[in-house]
Amino acid sequence: xxxxxxxxxxxxxxxxxxxxxxxxxxxxxxxxxxxxxxxxxxxxxxxxxxxxxxxxxxxxxxxxxxxxxxxxxxxxxxxxxxxxxxxxxxxxxxxxxxxxxxxxxxxxxxxxxxxxxxxxxxxxxxxxxxxxxxxxxxxxxxxxxxxxxxxxxxxxxxxxxxxxxxxxxxxxxxxxxxxxxxxxxxxxxxxxxxxxxxxxxxxxxxxxxxxxxxxxxxxxxxxxxxxxxxxxxxxxxxxxxxxxxxxxxxxxxxxxxxxxxxxxxxx
Amino acid sequence: xxxxxxxxxxxxxxxxxxxxxxxxxxxxxxxxxxxxxxxxxxxxxxxxxxxxxxxxxxxxxxxxxxxxxxxxxxxxxxxxxxxxxxxxxxxxxxxxxxxxxxxxxxxxxxxxxxxxxxxxxxxxxxxxxxxxxxxxxxxxxxxxxxxxxxxxxxxxxxxxxxxxxxxxxxxxxxxxxxxxxxxxxxxxxxxxxxxxxxxxxxxxxxxxxxxxxxxxxxxxxxxxxxxxxxxxxxxxxxxxxx
Numbered sequence: 001x002x003x004x005x006x007x008x009x010x011x012x013x014x015x016x017x018x019x020x021x022x023x024x025x026x027x028x029x030x031x032x033x034x035x036x037x038x039x040x041x042x043x044x045x046x047x048x049x050x051x052x053x054x055x056x057x058x059x060x061x062x063x064x065x066x067x068x069x070x071x072x073x074x075x076x077x078x079x080x081x082x083x084x085x086x087x088x089x090x091x092x093x094x095x096x097x098x099x100x101x102x103x104x105x106x107x108x109x110x111x112x113x114x115x116x117x118x119x120x121x122x123x124x125x126x127x128x129x130x131x132x133x134x135x136x137x138x139x140x141x142x143x144x145x146x147x148x149x150x151x152x153x154x155x156x157x158x159x160x161x162x163x164x165x166x167x168x169x170x171x172x173x174x175x176x177x178x179x180x181x182x183x184x185x186x187x188x189x190x191x192x193x194x195x196x197x198x199x200x201x202x203x204x205x206x207x208x209x210x211x212x213x214x215x216x217x218x219x220x221x222x223x224x225x226x227x228x229x230x231x232x233x234x235x236x237x238x239x240x241x242x243x244x245x246x247x248x249x250x251x252x253x254x255x256x257x258x259x260x261x262x263x264x265x266x267x
Numbered sequence: 268x269x270x271x272x273x274x275x276x277x278x279x280x281x282x283x284x285x286x287x288x289x290x291x292x293x294x295x296x297x298x299x300x301x302x303x304x305x306x307x308x309x310x311x312x313x314x315x316x317x318x319x320x321x322x323x324x325x326x327x328x329x330x331x332x333x334x335x336x337x338x339x340x341x342x343x344x345x346x347x348x349x350x351x352x353x354x355x356x357x358x359x360x361x362x363x364x365x366x367x368x369x370x371x372x373x374x375x376x377x378x379x380x381x382x383x384x385x386x387x388x389x390x391x392x393x394x395x396x397x398x399x400x401x402x403x404x405x406x407x408x409x410x411x412x413x414x415x416x417x418x419x420x421x422x423x424x425x426x427x428x429x430x431x432x433x434x435x436x437x438x439x440x441x442x443x444x445x446x447x448x449x450x451x452x453x454x455x456x457x458x459x460x461x462x463x464x465x466x467x468x469x470x471x472x473x474x475x476x477x478x479x480x481x482x483x484x485x486x487x488x489x490x491x492x493x494x495x496x497x498x499x500x501x502x503x504x505x506x507x508x509x
Contacts, residue, residue: 060407078410090408094426094503103422104412135503155412 002071004159004191005034005057010066012052026052028217030066032210034159037189041202043254044212045261050195051087052218054163057193058084070159083157085148085165091136097147098123098132104155122150126180142173146180153184160192167196178205178234186231199254203246204234211253214260222253292473299477309481315458317485319375319447323382324440328432330383331390336428339398340420352391360384361449368454378455382446389439390432397431398424433501436493444486459485 012027026049034040044050055061056068059079068075070082091100099106102119110118123129126146136144145165152160166174178201185192196202202209203226211222228242237243277293279285303309338345338352364381371377401423409423432439451460459478466474 058411060410080413082411084408084411086404086408088404090402090404092405092409092422092426094430095422096503103409107409107413107415107418107422137504151408151412 002036003033003069004036004038004071005193006067006069006072007032007053007056008067008069010053010056010063010068012049012056012061013064025216026218027056027063028219030219032220032223034191034193036071036191038208039185039192039194039206040208040210041194041196041206042210042212043196043199043202043250044218045214045254045258046197048212048215048257048261049218050197050212051163053212054084054161054193054195057159058082058161079159079161081157082159082161083152083155085152085160085162087164087167089136089144091144091147091151093136096133096135097128097139097143100136100147101150101154103151108155118154122154125184126150141169142177145169145173145177149177149181149184156188158190160190162192162194164196166201167198174201175234181205182230182232182234199247199250200238201234203228203243203250204232204237209250211250211257214257221257222250224250288470288472295473296476296480299474300480303477303481309459309462312457312459312462313481313485315375316444316447316451316460316482319378319382319450319458320440320443320489322375322379323446324386324443326379327383327386327443328390328439331387332394332428332432334387335391335394336398336420336424339395339428340424356388364450364453367450373454373456378447378450378458381450382443385442385446386439389435389442393431393435394428397428400431401427430501430504433497436497437490440489440493441486444482444489448482 007030010027010030011025014024014026016023030053032040032042042050042053052061056063057079059068059075059077059082070079092103095103098119101122102115105115105118119132120129123132126149128143128146128150131139131143136147139147148165166177169177182205192206194202194205199209206226209224209226210220211224212218213221224246226246228237228240228246273293280292338348360381363384364377367377367380371380406419406423409419414422447458448460451458452464455461455464459482463475463478466472466478
């Protein structure tokens with residue numbers, strides 16, 4: 001199986017904001033990969049640099065050292081093969097839900113009739129046909145996330161980069177969204193790099209979980225294949241014995257880093 | 268409340284507590300207003316003032332939009348132009364009215380020019396900030412979806428800037444109106460400002476007030492018109508922000 005995304009000894013250093021500070025190395029010497037069609041979650045303590053890694057994968061940020069490869073080719077500018085789901089609200093406030101969903105196609109020059117058809121199709125897929133003409137300020141948090149998903153997926157990216165997309169939602173909506181994501185992914189297996197601090201979410205969704213150390217100089221300190229059967233229901237899978245076992249294993253590794261991370265912020 | 272004010276005004280001047288020569292008499296003021304509208308010679312003056320207002324507003328807005336977008340999107344141009352913009356803005360531009368009269372004559376263009384200098388800065392600053400304040404997340408999202416620089420301008424920067432422009436629209440229209448009237452006041456052959464000037468020269472305080480009333484009425488009408496346009500074009504904004 002070929003590799004959709006490859007990080008080879010990636011380091012990201014941020015220059016100091018004023019003269020007295022030293023440069024901040026967010027990510028140090030990180031090597032990880034996502035195979036084609038694989039769902040990989042990256043977990044780590046707060047502030048460890050998970051989003052930084054994702055931005056490097058997206059091409060929004062250039063690494064200070066190391067190489068990024070997308071389907072074997074080195075990544076130079078923006079990652080055109082990837083879709084990005086943001087943690088914060090990224091919808092265009094002056095466009096309706098339908099216009100937001102069809103935005104990627106509009107940008108690509110797809111003829112209006114086809115754009116309209118695809119938009120209808122995807123709005124139906126995420127259950128928002130009734131809200132097509134509403135503006136983002138008229139949508140709930142969950143609805144906005146669903147529009148965001150449709151917006152990212154309508155252009156059929158080969159890679160999906162997700163930055164804690166559901167962390168701002170309440171628990172019930174979050175589980176609904178997680179199930180919806182799995183349902184959409186099941187039909188068309190994209191390569192996914194999913195960032196979260198929620199270990200349960202990571203295990204329920206992925207084929208493999210990677211644990212990052214606390215910042216600075218974040219790097220992977222553990223990799224855990226998840227052999228839970230698919231299709232999964234995120235609410236039910238959490239109660240199975242194998243899930244609990246995996247959770248314990250990974251939490252052993254993660255816990256130390258979380259405590260380290262807190263020690264730093266309270267110091 | 269307006270009625271109470273009128274009653275007070277009439278009472279004070281009729282009983283000569285306030286000398287009518289200086290403060291006018293409300294009944295005579297209303298009579299003058301009525302006369303103007305019934306006989307009809309107000310219309311050409313009003314028309315002139317309104318045309319000047321409209322031209323000042325449109326030209327000022329287009330210039331403000333263009334320069335605002337240009338400077339917000341080009342860091343070098345912005346640093347170069349910054350001190351000049353600040354200097355121009357600090358200058359009391361109403362002083363320019365006589366200069367414009369010399370340059371453009373006593374016709375409508377000197378009034379339009381004055382109005383443009385007033386409108387331009389309001390629109391410019393709003394556009395500049397509107398572009399600078401675009402959410403970086405929305406920007407990154409558009410880029411990831413494949414937007415080119417021109418598409419970013421059209422779908423992100425322009426809508427963001429326009430919404431900021433609309434929030435200052437009331438002030439901008441007001442300024443265009445002020446520019447027109449003050450310009451007329453300082454030298455014109457037609458317009459409501461001119462009528463007021465003539466009346467002042469003849470010490471006809473009632474006509475002065477009549478002129479002021481007519482101007483106030485127009486300003487209110489213009490403001491109402493702006494609100495209508497705003498409501499239609501800004502329906503994507505949460506209502507408490509308007």
